[in-house]
Structures are given as C-alpha cells and as structure tokens.
Amino acid sequence: MRGAMSSLRWSLLSAAALAVAFVVAPSLSRAAAPAAAPAASPEGSGMWLDITDDATIRPFPGLHVSDDDLADLIRRVKATKWPDKEVVADDTQGVQLATMKKLAEYWGSSYDWRKFEKRLDAIPMFVTTIDGVDIQFIHVKSKNKNALPLIITHGWPGSIVEQLKVIDPLVNPTAHGGKASDAFDVVIPSLPGYGLSGKPTALGWDPQHIARAWTILMKRLGYKHFVAQGGDWGNAVSEQMAVQAPPELLGISTNMAATVPDDIAKLLSAGAPPPASLSADEKKAYEQLDDFYKHGLGYAQEMTGRPQTLYALADSPVGLAAWMIDHDIRSYRLIRRVFDGESEGLSKDDILDNVSFYWFTNTAVSSARLYWESKLPFFEPKKIQIPVAVSAFPDEIYQAPESWAKAAYPKLIHYNRLAKGGHFAAWEQPDAFVTELRESFRPLRKK
Numbered sequence: 091m092r093g094a095m096s097s098l099r100w101s102l103l104s105a106a107a108l109a110v111a112f113v114v115a116p117s118l119s120r121a122a123a124p125a126a127a128p129a130a131s132p133e134g135s136g137m138w139l140d141i142t143d144d145a146t147i148r149p150f151p152g153l154h155v156s157d158d159d160l161a162d163l164i165r166r167v168k169a170t171k172w173p174d175k176e177v178v179a180d181d182t183q184g185v186q187l188a189t190m191k192k193l194a195e196y197w198g199s200s201y202d203w204r205k206f207e208k209r210l211d212a213i214p215m216f217v218t219t220i221d222g223v224d225i226q227f228i229h230v231k232s233k234n235k236n237a238l239p240l241i242i243t244h245g246w247p248g249s250i251v252e253q254l255k256v257i258d259p260l261v262n263p264t265a266h267g268g269k270a271s272d273a274f275d276v277v278i279p280s281l282p283g284y285g286l287s288g289k290p291t292a293l294g295w296d297p298q299h300i301a302r303a304w305t306i307l308m309k310r311l312g313y314k315h316f317v318a319q320g321g322d323w324g325n326a327v328s329e330q331m332a333v334q335a336p337p338e339l340l341g342i343s344t345n346m347a348a349t350v351p352d353d354i355a356k357l358l359s360a361g362a363p364p365p366a367s368l369s370a371d372e373k374k375a376y377e378q379l380d381d382f383y384k385h386g387l388g389y390a391q392e393m394t395g396r397p398q399t400l401y402a403l404a405d406s407p408v409g410l411a412a413w414m415i416d417h418d419i420r421s422y423r424l425i426r427r428v429f430d431g432e433s434e435g436l437s438k439d440d441i442l443d444n445v446s447f448y449w450f451t452n453t454a455v456s457s458a459r460l461y462w463e464s465k466l467p468f469f470e471p472k473k474i475q476i477p478v479a480v481s482a483f484p485d486e487i488y489q490a491p492e493s494w495a496k497a498a499y500p501k502l503i504h505y506n507r508l509a510k511g512g513h514f515a516a517w518e519q520p521d522a523f524v525t526e527l528r529e530s531f532r533p534l535r536k537k
Contacts, residue, residue: 143219147310150215150226153207153286155450160203163407163449167198170408182385185412185422192429193415194408196438203450206443213257215286218310220303223295224288227279228253229311232261234273238535239313240527241277241304245322245346246457247414248514249285251444253278255520260527271535272528279307281323283456285447290456296463297323301330305338314338317531321345321486321515326466332474341477341503343530345515345523346486349494350379350469358383371491371507378488379469386418386487393461403454410454411445420485421513435511435518471498479504479530483519485512504530 172191176183217226228250231237240260244252259266260274280287282295282303304327308316317340320328325346332342350358354376357365361384364376392400403410415425425441428434448454469488478499482490484507492505506526511519 143222145218145310147216147218150217150286152211152215153450154211155203155207159450163203163446164198166407167194170194170406181419181422181426185416186426189415189426189429190408190412193411193438193442196429197407197411197442197446201439201442201446203446206439206446209254213254217286218307219288220306221299222292223282223290225279225282225303225307226286227277227307228257229275229277230257230261231275232273234270236271236535237261237273237275238531239277239308239311239316240274240531241279241308241316241318242516243279243300243304243318243320243324243327244281244284245320245324246284246460247417247444247448248322248324248517249444249447250278250280251440251447252514252517256516256524256527259520259524263528266524268524268528272532274527274531275313277308277311279304281327281457281460283459284453285451289453290459293463295460297326297330297460297466298334300327301334304331305334305336308338315340317341317343317534319343319345319527322513323460326464326468329472329474330466332476332478333472335476339476340534341479341501341531342474343479343481343504343527345481345483345526346513347478347480347482347490347495347498348467348469348471349480349490349498350471350488351494351497352470354494355470369491369493371489372493375488375491375494382418382487389413389416390461393458395462397455397458397462400455400458404452407445407449410449411442413454414445414448415441418487418513424485424512424518436514440517474499475501477501477503477534479526480506481515481523481526481530482507483511483513483515484508485510486515487513503533 172187175187213228214230215226216229217224219225242253244250257276257278259268260276263272264270281300283289304318315338318328318331319342320326321344325344325348328342328344329348331339358376358379364373368376403413415422424434424436428436428438428441448457478501480490480495480499480502482495482505489507492507495505496502506529508519508522511522516523
C-alpha cells in the first residue's frame with residue numbers, strides 16, 4: 091500500500107468506494123484508461139448511448155439454475171478447505187470460523203434455492219438495453235392510477251434480493267396498513283455488473299453514468315415524474331440523479347445519507363478525537379465513522395484498487411459468503427446471531443438467497459468493479475438542490491445526525507431517526523422502511 095494508513099481514513103471514503111461507504115485515498119487512486127468517445131444519445135443531452143441499443147422493454151425470461159450447477163454449488167460448499175480458527179476470542183480478526191461452519195452446514199444440507207427461484211420468477215421482470223448494456227429490472231405497477239413512480243437502487247453486497255419484501259406493501263398499501271394514496275409503482279433495477287443485468291465490457295459505468303441510465307429507464311417506462319431511493323451504492327446513484335436534476339425527478343430518499351461536514355471529515359482523516367462541541371447524536375456519528383475508517387475498509391480498498399484479483403470469490407462459495415457478510419461490523423454481528431439461532435430481521439434463507447444469487451450469476455468480480463470506477467467522495471455533501479428525505483437507521487455505517495442532514499440538504503423534506511435497523515434497511519426492517527417512504531414522499535405527491 092502506498093501511503094500511510096493515517097491518511098486513508100477519510101480520503102479512503104472519498105474517492106470511490108463503498109457498497110456502503112468507501113472511497114479511495116488520493117495515494118491509492120489510479121488514472122483510468124481513456125475510453126472511446128461515446129455516441130450522443132437521442133434520449134437525453136450528453137447521454138452515452140450505443141446507436142445499436144434496443145430501446146424496447148422486453149420481458150425478462152426468468153432465472154432457472156440447472157440441476158448440475160446447483161449440485162456443483164453444494165459439492166463446493168461441502169468440500170470447503172477450512173483455515174485455522176482465529177486466535178482471538180472475538181471478531182477483531184474477521185469473520186469467525188464457527189459462524190462460517192454453521193453457514194456452510196445449513197447451505198449444504200437445508201437451504202432450498204428452488205424456493206427462492208420460484209419467488210423471484212413470480213415477480214414481473216423486464217430488460218432493456220442502455221448504452222450497450224442490458225439492464226434487468228423489476229417493474230410492479232399499482233392498481234391505483236395515482237400511484238407515484240419510484241425507482242429503488244440496491245448496493246453491495248446487496249442486490250434486488252434486498253427489496254423483495256417491500257414491493258407489495260409499496261404497490262398495494264391498503265393490504266399492509268396504508269392508504270390508497272400511499273401507492274407507488276415500483277421499479278428495482280440490477281446495477282450493471284450485478285445480478286441479472288449485463289456486465290459492462292467498456293469503462294465508464296460509474297454512479298453518474300448509472301444515474302443517467304436510470305432516468306432513461308424511467309422515461310422509457312413512460313413516467314413523466316418519479317422519485318428515487320437508495321442506500322449504499324443506491325444512495326450514490328440516487329444522489330447523482332439529484333445532482334443531475336432531470337425535470338422528471340421530484341425528489342430522493344436515502345437511508346445512507348452523505349452529510350459529513352468538511353471540518354469533521356478533516357478531523358476524522360487525522361484520527362483526532364471527537365470535538366467537545368458535538369451534540370450527542372453528532373458524537374455517536376463521529377465515533378461510528380472513526381471505527382469504520384480504522385477497522386472496516388479492508389474489502390473496499392481491495393475492490394477499489396484491484397477488483398480483478400478476487401478470483402477466489404468466483405471459485406469458492408464459502409469464500410464468497412465470508413467476503414460478503416464482512417461488509418460492516420454491525421451487519422456481520424446480526425448475521426452471526428442469525429446463524430447462532432437468534433431471531434432477527436434477516437433469516438438464514440434471506441442471507442443465503444443473496445449470496446447464492448451472486449454465486450449463480452457469477453457477479454463477485456464484475457460487481458466489485460463499480461468501486462474501481464467511482465471517484466466520488468461517498469459521505470461528502472453533494473450540494474443537492476432538490477427535495478431530499480433522510481431515514482437514519484442506528485446500525486448504519488453511521489447514523490446521520492439531523493443537524494448534518496439539514497446542512498447537507500437545503501431542501502430536506504423529511505428526517506427520522508429510527509430505533510432499529512442497519513445497513514440493509516429494506517431487507518432487515520421492511521415495515522419501517524415502507525413507512526419511511528410513504529411519509530418521505532407524501533409532500534411531493536401534490537406535484
């Protein structure tokens with residue numbers, strides 16, 4: 091590694107990474123190879139678009155893993171070559187051996203992939219080609235003619251699996267304790283290189299490019315106005331949509347807000363203690379960020395700097411699972427509790443649905459390239475001038491304080507500090523997530 095670790099803490103979050111919060115330090119950044127100039131797009135000024143794009147919306151043929159591929163997964167899980175046990179009594183050395191053995195035992199003997207496959211294939215899925223890449227997406231329309239169109243973007247190590255629990259409550263609110271006026275039309279795309287979307291073979295698919303593609307997608311679906319939501323990379327994409335401010339976009343909601351003030355960022359980069367002037371909420375956020383920068387950025391550094399090196403993730407399902415569940419410490423500890431038999435917002439099947447989805451789509455490496463592509467400072471305010479709603483969950487990378495949110499988003503229309511939930515909010519706390527979206531976007535429905 092070139093450069094001292096002390097210089098990485100904040101800047102590492104500032105150059106490109108995160109499936110939840112990371113960025114490359116200036117000392118680690120590398121110049122991207124020049125890409126050929128793209129053709130101008132007829133669908134929006136300055137957009138990239140291959141003139142051979144098929145702009146039609148086509149039904150997605152579904153997902154069916156062959157019996158041979160399913161048997162191969164189980165064989166690999168059972169044939170795992172295990173390392174020695176960690177030599178500490180806690181999780182400071184990483185994902186613990188006992189947790190991974192419990193996960194592998196369930197995966198290889200009790201987990202039912204076909205059950206998830208049927209669940210996914212029952213949902214309306216489509217595909218369209220944007221800038222030469224096939225974009226797969228879920229599209230479920232409400233029966234309410236006044237439903238508000240909503241595009242939700244996942245992150246890493248997430249996928250469209252994260253949002254499946256919230257689709258029906260958003261689309262059919264009266265069946266889930268809501269009002270008819272709370273209805274949404276829901277669009278959930280797979281990021282390029284993730285899940286069932288195509289894998290880019292050319293450079294340039296950074297969050298800004300994806301944001302432009304999402305606007306094209308919503309316009310192709312015929313929506314004249316819509317809102318956007320995201321966490322992790324989904325936040326980065328939604329915020330870039332807000333920065334670009336297409337006239338169709340009414341506002342955005344985020345469950346992983348970018349609000350860290352410049353003076354706080356500098357102190358974190360220097361490894362300084364929290365200032366005495368911070369409020370209790372600000373101090374908590376500072377301490378969460380400080381811990382994450384010091385102990386939680388390893389995977390983001392590797393994917394930002396050398397994503398292609400991660401061959402082992404495409405060869406070992408247990409290795410892939412360990413890499414994915416070590417995303418952030420509070421999410422890992424929740425997952426550990428699940429495999430210890432405790433009841434949480436996620437189940438064993440939830441966790442293995444997502445890991446298996448990555449395995450069968452062979453997207454461990456292609457998804458990591460988004461870290462390499464992005465040059466955005468993840469938690470730095472982006473000077474967004476359209477309406478923004480913030481849902482601050484306590485076990486996120488950091489729980490954004492209201493004071494920081496108000497400063498970062500001049501048109502803050504909703505802020506709520508929730509009592510439970512973490513990085514995968516829609517997946518882990520779907521009821522709270524749905525309530526947040528209903529309340530967040532209610533003021534914009536008048537428009």
